[in-house]
Amino acid sequence: MAVTIKDVARKAGVAPSTVTRVIHDSPIISQKTKEKVREVMKEMNYYPNLNARSLASKKTSVIGLVFPDATDAFYQNPFFPTVMRGLNEAGAKSKYSLLLTTGNDLESRFSSVQRMVHGRQVDGLIFLYARQNDPILEFVHQQHFPMVVIGQPSIENIPFVNNRNQQMAKDATNYLLDKGAIKIGFIGGDPEQQFINDRLKGFKEALEDKHITYDDSWVFNDLSFLPEVGYDLAQYIAREQSFDAFVVADQYVATGFKEGWKSVSDSVVPVITFHAFQSNESPFLRMDPYVNINAHELGKGALDMLLEVIEAEDKSEEHVFQKYVDHEIVEL
Amino acid sequence: MAVTIKDVARKAGVAPSTVTRVIHDSPIISQKTKEKVREVMKEMNYYPNLNARSLASKKTSVIGLVFPDATDAFYQNPFFPTVMRGLNEAGAKSKYSLLLTTGNDLESRFSSVQRMVHGRQVDGLIFLYARQNDPILEFVHQQHFPMVVIGQPSIENIPFVNNRNQQMAKDATNYLLDKGAIKIGFIGGDPEQQFINDRLKGFKEALEDKHITYDDSWVFNDLSFLPEVGYDLAQYIAREQSFDAFVVADQYVATGFKEGWKSVSDSVVPVITFHAFQSNESPFLRMDPYVNINAHELGKGALDMLLEVIEAEDKSEEHVFQKYVDHEIVEL
DNA sequence: CTGAAAGCGCTTACAG
DNA sequence: CTGAAAGCGCTTACAG
Secondary structure, three states, X not given: OOOOHHHHHHHHOOOHHHHHHHHOOOOOXXXXXXXXXXXXXXXXXXXXXXXXXHHHHOOOOEEEEEOOOOOHHHHHOOHHXXXXXXXXXXXXXXXXEEEEOOOOOHHHHHHXXXXXXXXXXXXXXXXXXXXXXXXHHHHHHHOOXXXXXXXXXXOOOOOEEEEOHHHHHHHHHHHHHHOOOOOEEEEOOOOOEHHHHHHHHHHHHHHHHOOOOOOHHHEEOOOOOOHHHHHHHHHHHHHHOOOOEEEEOOHHXXXXXXXXHHHHOOOOOOEEEEEOOOOOOOXXXXXXXXXXXXXXXXXXXXXXXXXXHHHHHHOXXXXXXXXXXXXXXXXX | OOOOHHHHXXXXXXXXXHHHHHHOOOOOOOHHHHHHHHHHHHHHOOOOOHHHHHHHHOOOOEEEEEOOOOOHHHHHOOHHXXXXXXXXXXXXXXXOEEEEOOOOOHHHHHHHHHHHHHOOOOOEEEEOOOXXXXXXXXXXXXXXXXXXXXXXXXXXXXXXXXXXXXXXXXXXXXXXXXXXXXXXXXXXXXXXXXXXXXXXXXXXXXXXXXXXXXXXXXXXXXXXXXXXXXXXXXXXXXXXXXXXXEEEOOHHHHHHHHHHHHHHOOXXXXXXXXXXXXXXXXXXXXXXXXXXXXXXXXXXXXXXXXXXXXXXXXXXOOOOOEEEEOOEEEOO
């Protein structure tokens, strides 16, 4: 049915192996042969069968993306689409396709990843999250399968791309301190997520550097990443306590937090949070300064790094792969 | 290196073809043989090579997802993650993987789709958007490649899953009319997108049914799907004109619209919009009623339909595939 | 610079 | 109910 490499070879009067070499632009083929073969390929509307190629070459040009257990909470978070865009862009540039893990619970996600790895469906994997005791991460690592984690992996020597979360939160807290705030609240999230702990550390460090005495009542942690959680929490805090300002560890929570605050208080409370992207397109978020985490770079950097990991593996080279993406405080 | 079907066959004392049949749970194999072979597979930690399977069977168990030209505008819109979740869920259930088109401009998206189709990388495609004069859609259609569009395709006889956009907007407008509103504004979007036109039609129909005379100044169309556009527009309208209420055709625009309105006016203006999901998790959106478009069902329905399309093609059956997903007005 | 041959790891008629 | 053989469409040493 479809035109194969043999058909092209016959019509061009060369061997199939020559056609392959032309497709891959091998330097050992003469210019003349290349032109002839290319002409025939165009004429016959030839396209290589990628399954055959993958089988023979043991390379797929596909990267698998591992998502967290996800309800809408993850997908709705602006972090997700922005990282995706970075991955997408880098993938297009390097001619790699992206395959998604399916399933929302651990079990189906795990079997989805196993299919990819054992079935040789992908050349490597990118984890879009980092959490403690992740059986999927452990499995892939133990298989010595190429991977990169976006975030801080809980196992050593796993390649990763991350922000400097501790420094970032420290900078954010110092920003508020410099503005004169003293009693600053920290609105955290799921402490299973490493970045929450890192940001909390940076928050505390900033206070300690300034010799400000704080206690646990300044920290609101162990909550899920949902706007309504921020909303309810803000209402509670606004009614019961007094703070000068807040560091909110998650952007999605912050949207709810600000709304909740407004709903019960006339005073505007300074909030600083961490944004997945330069949000000049969201004017109603413009009111507060924020830390730009450059999520787009996280995605792009992860894919580019994975390609290096794969290449290094082919050459059996040992490397340490890790990269930190810069952040910046944006005032509007 | 990896265990193959031959290794299993040898150890189990059967032919490779028998192993294949056991893997696919063929009814013609004896229970005894099945048990024996399965035992050996487990023992040897055997997993099928999916590339080899795809090459031999001409089936990939992979579905390709075609995204629109995308900046953050699409990805940030809540419609996107909610549809994804529906696709993801249906994919997990039917053991299909999802492959993404990469690239943000037409050219790279097109070549990405061509790779999928010609390279036999996927069994079918799902378009996550519907727009006029889409060269990618035309290409896939002309190749007679299985596909489903989420939205209203501009070409006839292409399978699709959609909302009843016209009826939906009519219901929304009637809702406002029933509340006593008379002068109602319509905030649209990109008229290249079919659903915007359909919603505009429904809006007009509702007014006409009630014999309300309106003119073009009630309709704000031809704008991009961004909150800041809604924001600026709301500020402009709130200052210059008087409306009783608004139908906002896009949820993402609506978030900006409401904020913009608040920023210059003390009066709360009734707004009804169309939500991708039951947004009980977003309390600050709770203030207004909305139409739930069931985007999760759109995704799930599209994938399920595509599987039927593929099956029908295998049997060379002719079918009309189209499905409308229900909507409902939600008051909080 | 080019070709013939073997092989990648499955599946699918066909035969018994 | 099971097996032997051919084939899916590429790539990769090897030989010349």
